Amino acid sequence: MGRDSYDVIVVGAGPSGCAAAAAVAQAGPGLSVLVVDRADFPRDKACGDGIAYEVTQELSALGFDVERVFDGTIEVADLALRSPTGVRVHRRMRHQVRVVPRQIFDARLVEEVRRRGIEVRRHSVRTVRMTGDGVCLDGSLQARVVIGADGAESVLRRTTATSRPGRVALAIRGYAPELPELAGSQYITMTDRHWPAYAWSFPIGDGRANVGYGELIGHRPLSRADLLARLHSLLPGLAEPAGLRAHRLPLSSGRPPIPDGPVLLAGDAQSMINPFTGEGIFYAVVSGALAGRAAARALLAGGDAGAHYRVATRRRLGRHLRHTSALARFGGRTALIDAGLRAGREDQRAFDDLVSFGLADGLLTPRLVGRLRFHD
Template identity: 30%
Template structure:
C-alpha cells in the first residue's frame, strides 16, 4: 500500500459537480484524480439557466435548444402557457455536456481515469485509500489527502465515509430519449417545455416533455414505490403523439429532493452535487446547483489542503445554504403542499395563470435567487395563494 500514488484530491464521479470541483482544484495547482464510470449518463431533462452559461463559462455551442415558453398541464387537461421573457431555458444533452466538463478538468491539469469505485479505506498512517476497478475490471487503488464524493444520490463514498449520507431523501426519475420526427405532432413545439401535473403520470411530482433539438426527453418522477414510470412514459408518449418515434435511450436513477444536513466527515471527505442532495425541490433542477456545489467543494478542499484544518470542509455546505437555502425551503413547501393530490395540482396550475407568478418564477429561475425587487407583486401572490387555499377562487 505504501507504493500507491498519492493525490492531493481524488474526485469520485465526473458529472457537473465532480468535474467542476476537479477543474477548480487543478487550476489551483493541486494534483487531482477524476475517477468516473464508463458510459454513465444521468437521466435528466437537461435544463440550464443563462446564469449557468455565464457563471461557468459554458460555450453556447453546447446548447441543443433554447426554450422560450413553458406549458403547464393540469389534471383536467387545462393548460397554462408561460412566455419566458427576457431570457430562455437552455437545453443540453448530458452525454455531450458532461464529457465537455470532464475534458475541461483534464485540460486544467486533472488526471482522468475510467473506473468504478469500490471501497474507502485508510492506510497505517490514516491516509485515505480509494479502491476501484479500472476500465478492464482490474483492481486498482490510489491514496488521497482529500476525497470529494460526487457519485450521485446513492453515493457509495457518502455511505462509507460520511455519517447520515444514507438518509438522503429522493424521488425516482425515468425518462426516454426519442428522436424528434421529421414532422412532429401538432401539439409539439421545439421551443416549449411541457410539464404535466397529473396523478396518472406522476402521483407526487410531475412528468415532462423537454425538446432537445433533434431529440426529445420524455420522463416522469415519483417517490411512490410500485408506481410504473415506464407505463406512465408510454402513456405520455401516446398522448402527445410520439409513441412511434424512435427510442434512443432509456434511463432511470434516484434524484435527491433535500440537501443533507452534513456534507463532510470532519476529516478529509466532502460530498457534492446529488451526493449532497442539491437538487431543487418542486422543479427538480440540479445541473446549476451541482456545479455551484462542485465549485464550493473545490474551494473548501483547497482551503483544507493549504491550512490542514478539516473544519474548512464544512464551509461548502454553509456557503451553499446561505446563498440558496431560502429557495430550497420555499420550493420544498411548494412541492409538499401543491403536489400532494390532483385537486391541489389543479389549483397550482390555475395560480400559474397569474402574470405576477409567471414573471417572478422565471426571474428567480434565471437569477437563481428569490426576487425581492417587487414587494407588491409578492403581496399579491400571497393573497392569491390564500384565496386558492380557502376556495375563494375556483381552479
C-alpha cells in the first residue's frame, strides 16, 4: 500500500481513537493503521478528568503501559454524593479513581500508540466518500475500514449515520482552588431545579479541583452564564474557575444504531456517554477497542466490519446499556435517585454497585434495586 493508503484509519486520537488503534495492532499485527487528529498533542479537552479503575484494566489489556500513563497523577478513594433533594452518602470506593487532566492523559496515550510504531498525523477530516473497496477521506486518504472516534461533533457521524444523537447534555468545566470542605474527595451534587443536572468537584492533586456543571438540553437554550450561575449555586464559595470549556454530551440512551459497512463510530461519536453520570472515558476505551477488533476481524477473517462491531458491542455492553437506558427513561423521577443513594448509604455493597453502574459497566443489581423505596 502507498503512503496514503491504509488498512484502517482512525479519525480522532483521544482515548477512544487510541484504544481503537491499539486494538487493531493487537488483533492484526500486520495491518497498517493511521491515526489522524485535527489537533496537536498535548491539547486540552473538556472533561471531569476522573479515570475509573476499570479504564486502567481495559488499557492494560490493550497493552498500554499504565504505570507510564498515570505516572505522577493522584488516586482518590472517597466519593461524596448528594441527591436532587438532599440525600447524602459519603463512602470509600472499592477501587480508587485516578484524576488526570486530559491534557496529560490524552498526550500519554498518543505517546503509547506512537511507541508501537503506529503513525499519528495531524489532519482535519472534512469529506468522507465510500469507494468500491473502502472509504476515501478528503480525496487523498484511503482505508478499507475507517473508525470515527472524533467526538461529539463527529464529521464521520454527520456524513454517514442514519440518525442524529437523541438525548444530549451540555456541560462546562474549569479549574479552581479546591474547597476546603471537599479536600481529597470526589464530590457530585445534583439539583432538582433543572433535573437531570449536577455539579462536580474532583481534586487533581495540586490544590486545585476540576469543577463543572452539566444538564440535559431541553427546549430552552443554555448560555455560558446560565451554566456558571448554576455551578456557583451548587458549589457555594467556589472561586471563578480558570480554563473554562463547554462541551456537548451525546448520551448513550439516544445512541444511533450501528449499521453495516466499513465506517465504525466509537466513543462520543457513537453517543457513548453514561446518561446517569455523564461519564464517557470508560465507554470511549471499551467501544474503541471493540471497533478496532471488529475492523481487524473483518479484514483478516472476512465479513462486514459494522456487523462484527454491532455483535461485539451487544455482547460486551448490551445488558449494561439496557439498564442505563431504563433508568434514563425514569430520570425525571428524582425519588429514584434519592432511593438509590439511600441504598448506598446503608450498604457498602450497594454503594459499590452504584459506582460501577455510573463509572463502568455495572448493572441495576437486585442488591441495589431491592433497596429502592420512596420514603425515609
